[in-house]
Amino acid sequence: MISVEQHLDRILGTVKVIRPxxxxxxxxxxxxxxxxxxxxxSLPGFTNSAMDGYAVHARDVSSATPESPVVLPVVNDIAAGNTSALSLAQGQTMRIMTGAPMPHGADAVVPVEATDGGVVRVQIRERSVVGQHVRELGEDVExxxxxxxxxxxxxxxxxxxxxxxxxxxxxxxPRPRVVVISTGDELVDVGTTPAFGQIVDSNSLMLTAAVTAVGATPFRVGGIPDDARVLMQTLEGQLVRADAIITTGGVSMGAFDTVKEVLSRVGTMQFDKVAMRPGMPQGFGLLGEEQVPVFTLPGNPVSALVSFHVFVAPALRAMAGRPEPAYPPGYVPAVAAEPFTSVPGKMEFVRVVLEDDRARLAGGQGSHMLGALAAADALAVIPESVSAVQAGDPLECLPLLGREGQ
Missing domain, CATH: 3.90.105.10 (Molybdopterin biosynthesis moea protein, domain 2)
Known part of the structure; x- marks a missing residue:
């Protein structure tokens, strides 16, 4: 059995940034x-007005007050989009709109609110200084x-x-293109009423949504039967459009765990037991001539989503040129709102609801319990050495993709 850090280090040491x-x-x-x-x-590309108002020579209105306004003739109107080169003589003004080019000679803009709004002659009731309400050529970007x-x-x-x-x-x-493949004879597509012994393929939908939430481009391939030939054909057919492949199901120790059976014979695939709960059975390796990373995740939905957050999301960010520090990336501090137990010897990822800085259990922690998963905001990360958490104990929490604030 290997640690979470060992498995993640192997993944991050293998994946490459996608060619730009x-x-x-x-x-x-x-x-x-x-x-x-x-x-x-340059930005702005020309000197222009930051206000609706009147372009002026600042010294012409340096004495203006509400009690003693300066009166100037209005000799032109300048709209945004004006392409004529205009000049303003001293002792005159032009009405000007926000974003319109300043006339040559003008060095300030008087807001319309500081005038009587005249169109032939205008009373200016407020003094201006050079540069007031003027956006200079290239002042933002040269x-x-x-x-x-x-x-x-x-x-x-x-x-x-x-x-x-x-x-x-x-x-x-580019954003990584990620193919999501779910496997299992028992799977039916969403909207189909499952027969006895069948289940809806929620995993591929969940992981497709997770791929989108992490900023990659997903391609979903629905339930593939537990048939080695069909699975291999599917994988080979998807390599042409994949920067990465995620499979879910078929990686444990069962007699029909086809993913493990097929991929153990090709590429650089390696299957391990990782000291974590949920999500112990994990696989990772490279497949095909282009050495496409393949992540094989457990079939239980909570295990699959936890595995995505802990292993796949950091890898996809690294492939997209957004490297993260070693585990745990992006955690937020919290304190336990209630006591609970943990399994010693395994890093545990507990579904919790965050209320301010307090983390309470989201519900049942079974790896099949989707209700508690949907209610959770984050995963509280409990180290291998901890067997019991008391109310008030500090926690590190990994926020779930797609939840508020993500």
Whole structure:
């Protein structure tokens, strides 16, 4: 039997960052930049108004007050999108809209709220200073400067910056494409009424959702029968579109554990008992010419999802260029709200509900209990050396993907 850390170290020491390629800026959402990105233009691209108001020479209105307004003639209107080069003489003003280019000579904008809103002549009731409500050329980003560094996660804000800076395409580490395969003669698809001895294939749906939640792209392959030939054909057929493959079921010690039977003979697959509960039977290795990582997870749904959080999610993040520290990644501190026991010699992952900084049991802890799994916010990680947790004891909790705050 090996430890959780040993199994995770083997996985993270094996998987590789996916080869970067060029993507359109919108398609790059959720990806990691593979190189620094430089702006093709300045932001703003021209000096413009930050307010609806009046473009002025600041010294013309330096004495303006509500009691003694300065009156100026309005000689033009400048709308956002104006492409004419305009000049403002001293002693005059132009009405200007937010985002419109400043006329040559003007060095401040008086907000419309500080005037009487005149269209021929305007009373300005507030003094201005040079630069007031003016966005200068390149004050945000200078052309040619690095706007985003290699390793940056591309989200909506980054996409806005890239688009504004004139960057239509960029090199990124793509989101891993992950094939999810569930196995077992007993499985039927969701929406089908199970006959006696059959169960709905919830695992492949659950793991597909988990793949999406971790930022990868899933491809679900529904229940594959416990047939070695069919399973091998399925695996070989999926390698062409897979950066990783996840299987669930068929990895324990049973007579019909087909996944273990088939994969033990190919690639670099290794099957181990991991000192953890739930999720003891685990397998991992590389398959095919492209050396595609394959994660074989237990068939019990809680065991499968715990295994995904502990082993698969860190690996997929690493493949996407988002490496994490060694276990436990992303844990949050809490204290036990109630006492409970744990199995000595195994790292235990207890489903808990987090209320502020207190963790209470989510319900029954059996590896088949989906009600408690759905109610849980996190997994409380109990070390191998601990056999009993008392109320008030400090805990490290791994938040579940897709729950609030994730």
């Amino acid at each position: 390629f060029e993507q359109g800026v919108l398609d790059a959402q959720g990806c990691i930049l593979a190189e620094d990105v430089r702006a093709r233009g 052309a040619g400067s690095v706007v985003l560094k290699r390793g940056t996660l591309v989200g909506p804000g980054q996409i806005a910056l890239l688009a504004a800076a004139g960057v239509p395409r960029l090199r990124v580490v």
